Amino acid sequence: MSRVALVGIGSTQYRPETSEKNFKELMYEAASRAYIDAGIEPRKDLDCVITASEDLWEGLAIFDEYVPDQLGGVLKPVFTVGGDGLHGIIHAYMLIKTGYFDLVAVEAHSKASEIETLQKIYHFAMDPLYIRPVVDNPYALAALEMMNIMRLLDITFDMLDMTIMKNHLNALEWGSPYARIYDYDNLESSEYVAQPLREVDIAPHVDGATVAVLASEEKAKELTDEPIWIEGVGWATQGGRIERNLHNFPVSLNTAGNMAYDMAGIENPMAELDFAEVDDRFSFRELASLAMLRLDGGDLMEMVVNGVYTLDGDFPVNTGGGFLGNGYPLEAGGMMKLLHAVKQLRGEAGFNQLDNPEKALVAVRREVPSNSYAVVILAR
Amino acid sequence: MKKEFRFKIDVPKYVYPVGRGGEKFAEGLKKEVLYAAYCETCDNYMMPPTAYCPRCFSEIKEYKKVTHAYLDLYTVIWKDFNGKDLDEPIVYGFIRFEVDDRDVEGGLIHKLKVDDPSKLVLGVPVEPRFKPAKERKGVITDIEHFELKLE
């Protein structure tokens, strides 16, 4: 059966505010870039358009209504995934695998800066019977999770600090407005928001949009000599009850990862992959992701302390600077990471460029309080 | 030229009936006990109590009184969501339970009343403080908070 390739990607910059454009113009900017990158005429060529979003991030009930025009999808099969952009990529992958679809575009974006009452949206995501009447701050849930993960995986604040410094440093190349050159003193003076979660452990919100174009093998070969192949995908949720997940390992990331590894024929991920872009919405999540994706070499602390995950290390992680360095664009999170990975694989990562990487993993988890994961494995 | 447009999404009121699992929980609150759901097929206890087992999908027939509650995780909230310092820090605990020495899967997230959060130790026994019987409505807020259990 046909392989699936990524043949185009386009993005706006990710910035704390994008007041010069409305969300449609932002989506259009990313889409035009992606279509030019892929060398396609969307009105003629596209078979399907997928967006990833949730209504309340947008200010519209049934956001799906407002997407076809600016993505070139009018009177075509278009739909929305209530998930991260990476879930959108997975659906596109499946559609192409059915054999009926040749070219599918996937879009995700964030206009977080235009939401005045962001906290209430997070509050509204909590279980209405047992959690919402008691807790109103999503960082409280993240902090409980952090305490659990630090205990289960023996993570220390030093390890978190090294992760934060690394990601900020990597983000400098991307011109991120959030990227800082931190030292330990800076980090030590960071205040608790929700103990043990500090200000520096949290990725701030950011606006932006990214569009990717996926193609069947046949179509990809028509369009480009250098497609990025999608070798494996995996996704899973750990279930809806946070209470159950709070005292456990995030095993579903392991499930999603293994699904993708199996598909890609990967047995020893750390040896077979060249780098990874993983979830770092909160600093501890990067380390948890690495452990769950079998990218910790058996000893997470040793890896972090020895700088294995830095750009110069044996297994660079979040080479684009991740969410900590670039900001967290809501459902576009996975798309931002995908963009960073594709740039690396294409040799377009500038100062951050790794030496000839061939295989990469992108993994993301949806925003608090969800427990949903998506994993994609890319190869040149 | 107009650059911004401010608008709202509002819904005056939502009501969430407690459902089949919640009904059992409410019954417990009345008697100042906490019930955990017991799935016979999986031999597993669950909190909050549900009407069904999400693993095997069988209906929950038995609800059992929890016999022990302890602090498993906690967080001290110093700032609000927008980064502003709070007047008083808020402490939330993740409370886990046992039924006759058996672990209960899940637990409850609730406010924790404690004098000095820096002295909190994980694993300490805690107990719920209930609102006066007349004020109870059969939902989680019938518990005012959890507090350390004095031995």
Next chain:
Amino acid sequence: MKPENPPGTPYKRSEFEDGKILYTEDSLELWYRWSLGKYLGRYLEGLKEGKILGRYCRGCGRIYVPPREVCQYCFRETDEWVEVGDTGIVNTAVVSYIQADRSRMDKPLIIAVIELEGATEGMGILHKLGEVDPEDVINRKIFGKRVKAVWKPPEERTGSVNDILYFKPVEEV
């Protein structure tokens, strides 16, 4: 016969009020501050000036109202501003007796899709009709008739679709 014994426990509104049904409560009030972008802002500004503006696409020659960022047919940014005038033809109209929360209105409201003259055929906007007998809507005599915008006085306009009070017929219904 399928479905066999469909499960579920119905209850009545009154059971809420009697306290038989236990529940938690919440409400929602979310505020957004949208950027209008290049085109929508100009459209609202136009309304403040008493003009209805559209966008012209050179790719296909269409004039869009409300003005669009992107042409749905050509997938390209639209090119020029066009003042389309404030008269149009009634494409369809209805008489509303209820409000958004389904409560009854004191006085029925007439709502229409009006195809603006000066825009490409079929480009309508949603607005109210005034000075029309509801009977003429019910018997559909108003369909296809020419109507014209009745504007708020300039000093009361705020740059909103409500700067037009309603459209009224300019030919016999």
Next chain:
Amino acid sequence: MRMNIHFKNRVACVGAGMTLFRRRLFETSDELMWLAARKALDEAGLTIRDIDCVVYGTAPDNFDGIHMQSEALADGGGALNKPYTRVYVGGGTGVFSAIAGWWHVASGLCRRVLVIAEEKMSHVQPHPQYVFHHIFDPVTEKPLGVNLIWIFALEMHRYMYKYNIKKEDIALVSVKNKRNALDHPAAQLGMKITVDDVLNSEVLVWPVQRLDISPISDGAVALVFTDEENAKQLTDEPIWIDGVGWSLDTMYWTNRDLAFPTYLYYAGKMAYKMAGIHNPKKEIDFAEVYDPFDYKELHHMEGLQLARKGEAPILTREGVTERDGDLPINPSGGLLGVGNPIAAAGLMKVAEVYWQLKGEAGRRQVKKDVVTGLAQAWGDLMQVGTVIIMRR
């Protein structure tokens, strides 16, 4: 898009289940999902442990009143440590979640998929209607004080104007569907009414009256899809999903032809092509088309090429669309009769096609022998059509 390719992973439906559709149900959203899913699994002869992937459908989050609703309700789908996602296209979500279930299997990634659609509208007080006005453009439309029924009334009136259709003929749809629903065990509004009852019911937004509209409902529906190999192990008579199609029109609904659902024409075309159908009117034996309003059944029949433009009211008047007619439409009772928990209502239609093709619809069974059935839903700002075609 490539069509008529030799197709390796044929997808079958092997079980369906649903809860009651009622104005208010006491169970929580996830409990409703569980109830429907368990019914579907029982019918398929599977347990939740056999399921390797779950698809969830719900229309806007604002009804159940939970942001990122799919995540919070994952337990109800038994999606513990399993692949699970939510897809949506507004009101079209019900049928669309089945389409998503189709590609999970057809892609070869999943072998046994549970598709669940659920909606609980009763959480909204005082009236769920209120939530609908947030679907309009906040800048160009919402300030006018919009109300959902406006747009449907506008479309209905345009349709009546263009083809000179009488309200009496449209009312026949409501009469038929509510009568059909009397035979549906889960129905909320099965009843015997007359055309006069419809015409004398409360006028909401002329030409829409109370009995032209489907009710507000709670409910959930679930289906089980498998690949060919699993289907043949489970049953001697799997029902095959032979065609899917969907299409989304521009967001600027006031710029569209309101008398004809172009998006549905495209969606239908896609599904027909996939199923190898050249003459829908002859080859489709019966259909469950989306009928939240009575005129929509007619509108959709025309969009699906089951009737010529303006012809659907005539077919209805002649009894062609009755259960014993030549082209039975909505033998279940549709949304008008069974109820309208938005996404769940759409999936109920797919379930009905499944039961009809299996010959298990009992008193609802259509008279003629049926081989090919179609289910369709519609949504967003009157802009999306979703179609699924199933065969015995």
